[in-house]
Amino acid sequence: xxxxxxxxxxxxxxxxxxxxxxxxxxxxxxxxxxxxxxxxxxxxxxxxxxxxxxxxxxxxxxxxxxxxxxxxxxxxxxxxxxxxxxxxxxxxxxxxxxxxxxxxxxxxxxxxxxxxxxxxxxxxxxxxxxxxxxxxxxxxxxxxxxxxxxxxxxxxxxxxxxxxxxxxxxxxxxxxxxxxxxxxxxxxxxxxxxxxxxxxxxxxxxxxxxxxxxxxxxxxxxxxxxxxxxxxxxxxxxxxxxxxxxxxxxxxxxxxxxxxxxxxxxxxxxxxxxxxxxxxxxxxxxxxxxxxxxxxxxxxxxxxxxxxxxxxxxxxxxxxxxxxxxxxxx
Amino acid sequence: xxxxxxxxxxxxxxxxxxxxxxxxxxxxxxxxxxxxxxxxxxxxxxxxxxxxxxxxxxxxxxxxxxxxxxxxxxxxxxxxxxxxxxxxxxxxxxxxxxxxxxxxxxxxxxxxxxxxxxxxxxxxxxxxxxxxxxxxxxxxxxxxxxxxxxxxxxxxxxxxxxxxxxxxxxxxxxxxxxxxxxxxxxxxxxxxxxxxxxxxxxxxxxxxxxxxxxxxxxxxxxxxxxxxxxxxxxxxxxxxxxxxxxxxxxxxxxxxxxxxxxxxxxxxxxxxxxxxxxxxxxxxxxxxxxxxxxxxxxxxxxxxxxxxxxxxxxxxxxxxxxxxxxxxxxxxxxxxxxxxxxxxxxxxxxxx
Numbered sequence: 001x002x003x004x005x006x007x008x009x010x011x012x013x014x015x016x017x018x019x020x021x022x023x024x025x026x027x028x029x030x031x032x033x034x035x036x037x038x039x040x041x042x043x044x045x046x047x048x049x050x051x052x053x054x055x056x057x058x059x060x061x062x063x064x065x066x067x068x069x070x071x072x073x074x075x076x077x078x079x080x081x082x083x084x085x086x087x088x089x090x091x092x093x094x095x096x097x098x099x100x101x102x103x104x105x106x107x108x109x110x111x112x113x114x115x116x117x118x119x120x121x122x123x124x125x126x127x128x129x130x131x132x133x134x135x136x137x138x139x140x141x142x143x144x145x146x147x148x149x150x151x152x153x154x155x156x157x158x159x160x161x162x163x164x165x166x167x168x169x170x171x172x173x174x175x176x177x178x179x180x181x182x183x184x185x186x187x188x189x190x191x192x193x194x195x196x197x198x199x200x201x202x203x204x205x206x207x208x209x210x211x212x213x214x215x216x217x218x219x220x221x222x223x224x225x226x227x228x229x230x231x232x233x234x235x236x237x238x239x240x241x242x243x244x245x246x247x248x249x250x251x252x253x254x255x256x257x258x259x260x261x262x263x264x265x266x267x268x269x270x271x272x273x274x275x276x277x278x279x280x281x282x283x284x285x286x287x288x289x290x291x292x293x294x295x296x297x298x299x300x301x302x303x304x305x306x307x308x309x310x311x312x313x314x315x316x317x318x319x320x321x322x323x324x325x326x327x328x329x330x
Numbered sequence: 331x332x333x334x335x336x337x338x339x340x341x342x343x344x345x346x347x348x349x350x351x352x353x354x355x356x357x358x359x360x361x362x363x364x365x366x367x368x369x370x371x372x373x374x375x376x377x378x379x380x381x382x383x384x385x386x387x388x389x390x391x392x393x394x395x396x397x398x399x400x401x402x403x404x405x406x407x408x409x410x411x412x413x414x415x416x417x418x419x420x421x422x423x424x425x426x427x428x429x430x431x432x433x434x435x436x437x438x439x440x441x442x443x444x445x446x447x448x449x450x451x452x453x454x455x456x457x458x459x460x461x462x463x464x465x466x467x468x469x470x471x472x473x474x475x476x477x478x479x480x481x482x483x484x485x486x487x488x489x490x491x492x493x494x495x496x497x498x499x500x501x502x503x504x505x506x507x508x509x510x511x512x513x514x515x516x517x518x519x520x521x522x523x524x525x526x527x528x529x530x531x532x533x534x535x536x537x538x539x540x541x542x543x544x545x546x547x548x549x550x551x552x553x554x555x556x557x558x559x560x561x562x563x564x565x566x567x568x569x570x571x572x573x574x575x576x577x578x579x580x581x582x583x584x585x586x587x588x589x590x591x592x593x594x595x596x597x598x599x600x601x602x603x604x605x606x607x608x609x610x611x612x613x614x615x616x617x618x619x620x621x622x623x624x625x626x627x628x629x630x631x632x633x634x635x636x637x638x639x640x641x642x643x644x645x646x647x648x649x650x651x652x653x654x655x656x657x658x659x660x661x662x663x664x665x666x667x668x669x670x671x672x673x674x675x676x677x678x679x680x681x682x
Contacts, residue, residue, distance in 0.1 A: 039507040040507040042507075043501045046498060046501030046505065046589070049494040049555055050494065050498040050517070050554065053494065053551065053554025053555040054516065054520065058523060058528065060531065060535075061528035061530075061532050062527060064534075065531050075534065127350045129347055135355075142361050142364070146614045146657060148614075148616055148636050149635065149653040153367070153650070156646055157367055162380060162382060162384050167384055170383075196360070204675065252524070258617055262620075262636070263636045293533075303531075306529070309526055310524055310526075314522075
């Protein structure tokens with residue numbers, strides 16, 4: 001290993017043409033001790049299953065879907081190369097715009113509400129009260145209920161005739177909306193369902209709250225800071241990296257939001273339901289991608305949609321991380 | 331100055347925890363009530379689920395024993411008199427009743443003069459009924475079939491994940507080979523890849539080789555590694571003292587022997603976590619089975635449940651009891667492995 005390093009250093013001083021670089025690489029390989037070679041052999045042996053998996057289940061489908069996205073491809077028919085036409089089609093596709101705006105609606109209202117409320121719940125659960133650990137379990141438990149069971153439960157909870165939420169709202173004088181038939185109320189209904197399962201965000205914030213140094217809070221208190229000021233100027237900045245993380249996860253999650261919307265739409269329509277019903281109000285990005293790919297069997301366009309999704313997720317992640325440098329404290 | 335503020339301080343010290351508790355309790359109702367509603371519905375009789383306004387307690391028909399048979403009781407209006415009678419048979423708005431006090435006399439009454447007598451009684455029978463009910467006529471498929479399918483996929487996925495991820499994690503944690511860290515970055519990178527990107531080509535491949543409508547597309551990939559699990563296991567393997575492995579190496583043990591005889595036995599807790607996570611993913615997975623399974627005989631619980639809901643008359647009580655059966659294993663697992671769940675949440679989202 002030492003010889004290798006020495007070799008590397010001596011190489012640095014010389015000219016850096018490709019040829020010398022290559023020979024240096026080859027030399028370095030030749031210099032590998034038997035132990036390094038043995039390690040390489042056993043390393044590759046141990047990760048061999050993963051390598052096959054990476055090639056077959058990651059690399060191949062990435063390249064294939066990129067290729068499909070430049071073709072007109074209906075299953076069982078030959079692919080026709082059409083260049084960027086699928087990507088251009090997006091701008092003239094009213095349903096794409098609808099799906100994207102529905103997803104953005106869920107990100108703006110759903111994700112931010114769920115981040116705000118998870119933080120509030122974490123603050124509540126961090127209070128020193130009796131039965132704290134029981135409350136923590138209660139707040140967390142809904143998040144592990146299987147998605148389909150949770151969605152079916154909420155279809156029943158929000159049922160405009162027999163659901164308990166409707167009845168409770170009625171008792172305090174509010175006539176609840178018809179959550180599944182009214183396109184205005186379908187997304188808020190789904191947001192309520194998401195909020196019920198926000199236990200993960202609560203747990204993550206709670207662990208963040210426990211990491212806020214007590215000395216900081218005490219110093220602020222000694223300086224006469226009120227509870228609100230300590231929260232605003234100490235706690236919230238201290239947990240801001242978690243807020244960034246939850247925002248990124250929220251954006252990714254909303255672009256992949258599928259099962260809830262699927263089951264919800266099936267509940268709103270008669271017999272099986274139509275995806276995105278009522279009136280395309282629950283046609284989210286992944287739901288639309290599914291419809292194009294597996295109901296219209298337009299695999300080329302669906303692949304383009306998947307790539308647009310991937311790119312949008314990447315860009316928003318980078319933008320969130322960049323902008324967070326200004327307001328988050330790492 | 332002191333006594334005054336001291337009194338206020340004392341009062342605040344008593345009232346504040348109380349108000350805080352009320353607040354925490356009120357918010358907890360939002361999380362708790364849907365569970366209670368699920369349980370209450372699951373225990374309701376068919377008659378009770380469609381009553382408005384709905385009640386929290388499950389009601390059922392009051393039964394009375396006549397000649398060894400339990401019959402439902404009704405209040406019946408006859409000739410301006412109100413009587414409690416047991417129904418023998420109800421057909422087209424016409425009911426045949428008997429008086430429990432005088433079981434031989436049969437009375438015919440129009441049903442609109444009869445009102446069932448309801449008492450609070452949970453209907454536990456919903457659970458076996460929901461599980462054995464044929465969901466689609468003529469296929470002989472029931473919820474038990476779905477449970478069996480979900481368990482089958484979970485079993486093989488757990489085995490696949492254990493084999494492929496423990497070996498890969500060992501390769502990344504315990505062996506020092508050139509390029510290892512760069513390859514590990516690739517592993518982490520695959521976590522970023524949305525399922526939607528790989529979904530379409532994989533579907534095309536699986537339909538070409540005839541794997542659609544079988545469990546193979548759901549099971550086989552688990553035998554070839556999962557980035558999250560590899561990461562989890564690698565982090566754990568790094569905490570095992572290197573000296574132990576070196577001692578074994580000096581004694582002439584091969585890497586495979588070190589892996590199977592030293593590292594794996596020391597990793598039982600983390601292997602339990604891996605089993606729990608894999609089970610959760612398979613149990614909860616919706617889009618995978620939706621994509622590949624078309625024959626109701628192969629449906630998993632996740633898609634079987636929603637299929638049930640698309641029918642004309644949703645039997646909400648049975649649907650809720652089936653949902654409880656679907657949810658219960660996870661709740662039980664949570665109480666046995668709380669730490670694992672919390673750790674999983676902190677590392678990434680629990681649900682994929």
